[in-house]
Amino acid sequence: MQVKLKVFRYNPETDKKPHYETYTVDAQPTDRVLDVLEYIKGYMDGTLSFRRSCAHGVCGSDAMRINGRNRLACKVLVKELGSRITVEPILGLRVIKDMIVDMEPFFDHYRSVMPYFVNDEPVPGRERLQSIEERERFDDTTKCILCAACTTSCPSFWVNQQYVGPAAIVNAHRFIFDSRDRGGAERLRILNDQFGVYRCHTIFNCTLACPRDIQVTQAIGEVKKAIATGKLD
Amino acid sequence: MKPHQFDVIVVGAGGAGLMAALYASRTAHTAVLSKLYPTRSHTGAAQGGVGAALGNIEEDHPDWHTYDTVKGSDYLGDQDAIEFMCSEAVPAVYELEHMGLPFSRTKDGRIAQRPFGGHTNNQTGKPVRRACYAADRTGHMILQTLYQQCLKNRVNFFDEFHVVDLILSNGAAAGVVALQLSTGELHTFHAKSVIFATGGHGRIWEITSNAYAYTGDGVAITLRRGIPAEDMEFFQFHPTGIYKLGILITEGVRGEGGVLINQDGERFMTRYAPNVKDLASRDVISRAMYLEMREGRGINNQRYLLLDVRPETVNKYAALDGRKFPDGSPYRVTAEEILGKLPDIIDFCRTYLGVDPIAQPMPVQPTAHYAMGGIPTNKFGEVVVDESNTVLPGLYAAGEVACVSVHGANRLGTNSLLDLIVFGKFAGLRAAEYANQATFQPLPADATDFIRTQFDALLNNTGTEKATDIGNDMKSVMMDHVSVFRTESGMQEALEKVRELKERLKHVQVGDRGKIFNTDLLNTWELGNLLDLAEVTTVSALARQESRGAHAREDFSKRDDANWMKHTLAWLGESGVELRYKPVVKTQYEPKERVY
Numbered sequence: 001m002q003v004k005l006k007v008f009r010y011n012p013e014t015d016k017k018p019h020y021e022t023y024t025v026d027a028q029p030t031d032r033v034l035d036v037l038e039y040i041k042g043y044m045d046g047t048l049s050f051r052r053s054c055a056h057g058v059c060g061s062d063a064m065r066i067n068g069r070n071r072l073a074c075k076v077l078v079k080e081l082g083s084r085i086t087v088e089p090i091l092g093l094r095v096i097k098d099m100i101v102d103m104e105p106f107f108d109h110y111r112s113v114m115p116y117f118v119n120d121e122p123v124p125g126r127e128r129l130q131s132i133e134e135r136e137r138f139d140d141t142t143k144c145i146l147c148a149a150c151t152t153s154c155p156s157f158w159v160n161q162q163y164v165g166p167a168a169i170v171n172a173h174r175f176i177f178d179s180r181d182r183g184g185a186e187r188l189r190i191l192n193d194q195f196g197v198y199r200c201h202t203i204f205n206c207t208l209a210c211p212r213d214i215q216v217t218q219a220i221g222e223v224k225k226a227i228a229t230g231k232l233d
Numbered sequence: 234m235k236p237h238q239f240d241v242i243v244v245g246a247g248g249a250g251l252m253a254a255l256y257a258s259r260t261a262h263t264a265v266l267s268k269l270y271p272t273r274s275h276t277g278a279a280q281g282g283v284g285a286a287l288g289n290i291e292e293d294h295p296d297w298h299t300y301d302t303v304k305g306s307d308y309l310g311d312q313d314a315i316e317f318m319c320s321e322a323v324p325a326v327y328e329l330e331h332m333g334l335p336f337s338r339t340k341d342g343r344i345a346q347r348p349f350g351g352h353t354n355n356q357t358g359k360p361v362r363r364a365c366y367a368a369d370r371t372g373h374m375i376l377q378t379l380y381q382q383c384l385k386n387r388v389n390f391f392d393e394f395h396v397v398d399l400i401l402s403n404g405a406a407a408g409v410v411a412l413q414l415s416t417g418e419l420h421t422f423h424a425k426s427v428i429f430a431t432g433g434h435g436r437i438w439e440i441t442s443n444a445y446a447y448t449g450d451g452v453a454i455t456l457r458r459g460i461p462a463e464d465m466e467f468f469q470f471h472p473t474g475i476y477k478l479g480i481l482i483t484e485g486v487r488g489e490g491g492v493l494i495n496q497d498g499e500r501f502m503t504r505y506a507p508n509v510k511d512l513a514s515r516d517v518i519s520r521a522m523y524l525e526m527r528e529g530r531g532i533n534n535q536r537y538l539l540l541d542v543r544p545e546t547v548n549k550y551a552a553l554d555g556r557k558f559p560d561g562s563p564y565r566v567t568a569e570e571i572l573g574k575l576p577d578i579i580d581f582c583r584t585y586l587g588v589d590p591i592a593q594p595m596p597v598q599p600t601a602h603y604a605m606g607g608i609p610t611n612k613f614g615e616v617v618v619d620e621s622n623t624v625l626p627g628l629y630a631a632g633e634v635a636c637v638s639v640h641g642a643n644r645l646g647t648n649s650l651l652d653l654i655v656f657g658k659f660a661g662l663r664a665a666e667y668a669n670q671a672t673f674q675p676l677p678a679d680a681t682d683f684i685r686t687q688f689d690a691l692l693n694n695t696g697t698e699k700a701t702d703i704g705n706d707m708k709s710v711m712m713d714h715v716s717v718f719r720t721e722s723g724m725q726e727a728l729e730k731v732r733e734l735k736e737r738l739k740h741v742q743v744g745d746r747g748k749i750f751n752t753d754l755l756n757t758w759e760l761g762n763l764l765d766l767a768e769v770t771t772v773s774a775l776a777r778q779e780s781r782g783a784h785a786r787e788d789f790s791k792r793d794d795a796n797w798m799k800h801t802l803a804w805l806g807e808s809g810v811e812l813r814y815k816p817v818v819k820t821q822y823e824p825k826e827r828v829y
Contacts (some may be wrong), residue, residue, distance in 0.1 A: 042700070043699065047747065048544065050752075052445055055480075057584070058577070059275075061273050111384055127326075139368075140692040160307075174335075178335065
């Protein structure tokens, strides 16, 4: 099938401002959008720039706005979109070149919520024990690949980029609800901030955007509840 | 630009690199350089599990794990290193758990374990549950956990710094050169110890499970600096890649009871591996699949077979095999349990194939997956540069880029994640220990000249060749002639083609002439790495006139221990590839015929 791919273009070395270019490509319906972008880069315009690595939705490199929705380019097929496809960088982060945005503010927010296991008690000679139910409690938020699709789909983040954003809260949730972790109170204190969880107005864009099907809004709600009640349940 | 200075530089931020960084940074000033953001690394794509004889579900011992690994390696693995890895496996997995890794759990709260190909109870020969797992995203959880711990321990990261050269001085490591993607500037990093943890090179082949980033940078860079590559003819084809796409379907599917089926509806592995059937090791199954397809039993006579994990199929064959739960009751699964244990696999199939594995079998074909060969090291991660294992001071390698060798001619599933954590750790410890007693070697005045010459050659020629065409030709000829089955004439044809492609690369047209995120230039440079490795792989494979593990020759179909129980060392020079050999380390396991 013939696909018209309209692509956001910006090269800071040659362009005063961004523009769009349209490429007409022969594609298979089962091609990933990433395959089409690779074809354009390989045969039509080597300057087209985007990040990618695993090409099957687990590394989180290629989050983009595809027909207005945040998707991973490697996890959406042409047949799902039809013959007219628009590809743009994710919103709320500075565009460096074409689809490549500055990820540092995103990772700064991530790093701010203590996204690591805290437990200074002496370790047993074997594994710590955890029941199947305790492990299940935070299973959903362990799936996050830090692609930024959620955070950059959030209107609250678009309005104010100091908001820590859904991805950071998801990664805090992953530890707050881990029965082995001891840093929960400190993380809740961090998120109980003017730029913390209360910026979330349950718009659900994040949940719709997540390529890993994480129930992001629900996770944020659970963190809000834990802050309000002081209890983890 | 002024050089950066660190005691230890780690190149690559996957499992091995992050483990090395965690350990090195405890006592030495350490930085990690990675061409990707660390969490994008390919460790994150590993699914099924990490092997360790915890014995959480049934009896198991590190020496059983050792024997299975030696046998799986087709007796090419170094037995001292394998013993070391398998005994270090148990504390290493506990350590990951202590770092917070969310392993799946057993009913009594311990780390869950599942069967995997080639891992057996050495007394009964039956599959043993040794793979410690976190659903079907064990690699993802290892990568995330190690990155999190590195953040906690304030390790220095240079993200999106693509290392493109190694600096040697006075016969020792002195640092690396890296290109900063966001500016296009070359940076010199002065270091006492350099650890390469750059991963593999499966992008040489058309059908591969490997990420775009898997372009063999580490081996290519060290080859250019006169360091040999070991056992490059051994590259693993994983039996179950998604048809045409190559995306990995974990062996855990077969661990949970899934079976491979041919056009006749037959579970054909019973003919090739009567004892463990679909849980034979990967080389054995990939060859069986090629033979089935060659004999016209591919599905609709196409180049794929079916992997069936529908509950009714699993339960039917489990009953025929007499498979039991640990408590002795008959093994049975429900759709819900399959979904719980293999969520990502099911998602991949739904997304890319429109197939729901709970209701339909998955179309699969062997996919280029893992480099057993790489930069030669000893079991402490020190790079060794000749037949007598002479250490190059200050240079280390760990993970897929390295060849210790613990995988020999064929790696067992779950031993790659194990390799990362064990040898990443010891490389990090050794590198820091060395750095703390060594002095900085002087940097050459022209540290960036060698790589500038390479980039200029790509940018300044007036040719019209497309890198994509050259890459596709390489992938196609390597898939046809240097994959699961090999012959002299086919490999000769591949070698001539690869050498022709290397010539064509000299006339490549790089479309992007800019500085900022010039991924066009870097991808073209990476293609040069792949071509160098394709050449070394093919020359090493042509010379080895036997069949062993993943290297299966139709013209030399038997293993030949008298002449070939030895490691290949390959040097790449202007005039081609030079081969020499070094002995395999044997402790207590005499080579035997390998039957599953």
